[in-house]
Amino acid sequence: MTEVITLYDGYSVMTGKDRMSANCSCTLVKGVNNIVVDTMTAWDSQKIISALDRNNVKPENINYVVSTHGHSDHIGNNNLFLMAKHIVGFSVSFQDEYHMHPFDKGEDFKIDENVKVIPTPGHTLSDVTVIVTSKPSGTIAIAGDLFERFEDIENPNIWLEAGSEDxxxxxxxxxxxxxxxxxxxxxxxPKFQVTEQIKQTLQKQVGPETPS
Structure with a gap:
């Protein structure tokens, strides 16, 4: 069975005119492969180790680390996981060896029967999303900054103002x-459920004539 565990919910709050407090969601996928998605800032190593320990996982038990993109709050503790293959945006590597996977041509990277990494550029041009099939929860998308938070469904300015390269x-x-x-x-x-209304709202925002 594949299980998806949110170790920490991400947040982003303006604390002054030119200052903000922010960190990303950090997620553990336990199954045939153990996977950590987005490793927070460089100051969070002990938090991650402690959260993994609460779930009976050690850093050396992690098979894959996926950083949905290369911003500093998503890659800060990748070096905790030296036994893992690393996927950072469109880059797939282990130690100094790089695998040229064609994310840029729209091809998914299949980790196992229940987990795949799909290209979802926008926030950056090399963003990815992890898609997990998990019983009984269904399909869970660990989306990084493709979605800032639930509120950006109705208010797209939230994700636009967070930065979007496309x-x-x-x-x-x-x-x-x-x-x-x-x-x-x-x-x-925090995690949110996808409703039919959310799907319709997002489709309307795309519109029928949006150019490629």
Whole structure:
């Protein structure tokens, strides 16, 4: 059985005119392969080790680390996991060896029967999302900053103001992931359930004539 455990919910709060407090969601996938998705800031190593320990997992038990993109709050503790293969955005590596997977051509990276990594550019041009089939929860999308948090469904300014290198692609991929998933773990907020209304809202935001 594949289990998805949110170790920490992400957050993002403006604390001044030019300052913010932010960290990403950090997720553990336990199954045929143990996977950590997004490793928070470089100051969070002990938090991650402690959270893994509460789930009876040690860093050396992790088979894959997936950073949904390369921003500092998503890669800060990748070096805790030296036995793991690392996927950072479109880059797949182990030690100094790099595997040229064609994410840029739209091809998914299959980790096992229940887990795949799909390209979802927008926030950055090399963003990825982890799609997990988990019983009894259904399909869970660990989406990084493709979604900032639940509130950005109705208020797209939230994700636009967080930064988007390609807003058109991001809108399309937000709708695509919502159509695939029963639940979404966003980059900077708690997990939320995907409803039919959410799917329709995201599709309307894309619109029928959005250019590629």
């Amino acid at each position: 807003p058109v692609q991001q809108m399309k991929n937000r709708s695509k992931v919502a159509d695939l998933a029963d639940w979404i773990i966003p980059g900077h907020g």
